[in-house]
Amino acid sequence: MSRMFDLVKQLTELTGPANYEESVQEVLRELWEDRVEELRSDPVGNLYARWGGSGRRVLIGAHADEIGxxxxxxxxxxxxxxxxxxxxxxxxxxxxxxxxxxxxxxxxxxxxxxxxxxxxxxxxxxxxxxxxxxxxxxxxxxxxxxxxxxxxxxxxxxxxxxxxDVATRRVGNTIVGKAMDDRAALAVMTSLLETIPKEDLRCEVHLVSTVQEELGLVGAIPAAAEGFDAALALDVGLAGDIPPVGMDQFPARLGGGPILGYKDASVHYSREILGELAAVGQKIGVPTQPAVFLQYGSDGAAWIRHGLPAALLAFPTRYTHSPFETVNAGDLLGLRDLIGAWITREK
Ligand SMILES: [Zn+2]
The missing domain is CATH 2.40.30.40 (Peptidase M42, domain 2)
Known part of the structure; x- marks a missing residue:
């Protein structure tokens, strides 16, 4: 729990708006380099890591840029x-x-x-x-x-x-700060590397930290050209558990576990991958929350458009696109465990 908070704090406090993601990519390089087989950047600034494993080529991605x-x-x-x-x-x-x-x-x-x-x-x-x-x-x-x-x-x-310019802090059962979108997801990816032994992977796993997502899924497009078989786009999920919103409008809450995103403003996400994730969650006891988002997009939408089947996998977040984005550490750990179980399962 404490390691997850430290990672979230370290990554969210970095200054990395669109076209200025270098500081985020540099810190990720340091966090990832000893745990992956290969690290490289492409000409537009996406950072790729080949973690390990063999078989189906799976991409797990989140974006480095923040609103600015x-x-x-x-x-x-x-x-x-x-x-x-x-x-x-x-x-x-x-x-x-x-x-x-x-x-x-x-x-x-x-x-x-x-x-x-x-x-x-x-x-x-x-x-x-x-x-x-x-x-x-x-x-x-x-x-x-x-x-x-x-x-x-x-x-x-x-x-x-x-x-x-915001310090990320613990507030009650939550973590509050800027750029949870999407650095909290990069913290989850880092935590995956730190907790899952490479030998346990049952597919060939690649990670990507993309650039310029907030302008229209820009960095995701070159990442799709790399010939993967399946992808998970990790991003903020909209939570309805605050007074002016309500669970009837957005049926996901903080502490309720990772969100399986079935549709956003522009695509339907892969039913096959979402089905696998729901089943894995049930098996390991990580509850998941199904949802659809309207005024929303993720790198996964660009991946599907470019021929890469993708699921949107999100962590519930209050007050998105604000300097007080609010998440729950238990949801981030649940997200990590869900992805970990998905990439290590025997098919
Ligand atoms: Zn995002």
Whole structure:
């Protein structure tokens, strides 16, 4: 339990928005290198590990990138205007990015701490006070710079990422922090390597940590071209166990075990693999929660589109795409044990 928390904390606290996943891939290299037969990266930054075993070629994957903003422009006084870092447009308010959140702005030469801020209290005009939900023209970033020259020195320019700066912590029965999506899944994959002896594998197991999932499953596409027979996409699963949602809308809860995802916004996942996982879970006493997600996608959708049968296997998560994503360590251990039993079973 404690090792799982340490792995989740180590991986979620890294700054790795889309196109800046290197720090995550580097830490994974260190965690994985002594336990796998081969480690390599592809030209777009996906990290692959051939773990071991022989027979059916199985891919287990999760994504390294996290939700983030981008610098849209820099003012002469040294403030930053943000824009979306995950596709989409500015038609909607900046979603989970809110005033008061601590951030890191990653420049070409230095990373600066900052705060997402807006006009407040005494200096706000009546119109600004009445505006309600802050929009893209209300929220900006203050890094405490004296002028634009200091940002120039750090190499901060339009296109630099702005990531949340949050310490991951235990809260009651949960773990709370940013980037559970999808680093908690990378922690599960690391824990698999640390607990399952390679000799027990009954298929040829490969791991992948993909890039740019949050923009539209980008890194998953080259991974699909590697000729695997089956894949598991590990990702956050939507939980309904909070007051404004409800189990009738999202019938999965924290502590209820791994979620078997049957469908998301764009694909139906492999019934065959999901059936195998459900049966394995029953056999080893790990409860699973079947679900369908609507406003949701995973690397598994890209894999199916490119000819690789895939299942979505998720851990229940509250408040997805926020800096307070909330998970349960027991679910992560259950997910690990379920995958472990699936790749070591005699067929
Ligand atoms: Zn995700």
């Amino acid at each position: 903003l981008l610098v849209k422009s820099v003012t002469e006084d040294g403030f930053l205007w943000p824009t979306s870092g995950t596709g989409g447009s500015e038609m909607n308010p900046p979603a989970s990015f809110n005033v008061g959140q601590r951030v890191r702005v990653v420049g070409d030469r230095a990373t600066l701490p900052g705060t997402l801020v807006t006009v407040t209290g005494h200096v706000a005009t009546k119109e600004q006070r009445d505006r309600g939900v802050p929009g893209w023209k209300d929220i900006f970033v203050d890094v405490g710079a004296a002028d634009a020259g200091e940002l120039e020195e750090a190499g901060i320019r339009p296109g630099c990422p702005i990531a949340w």
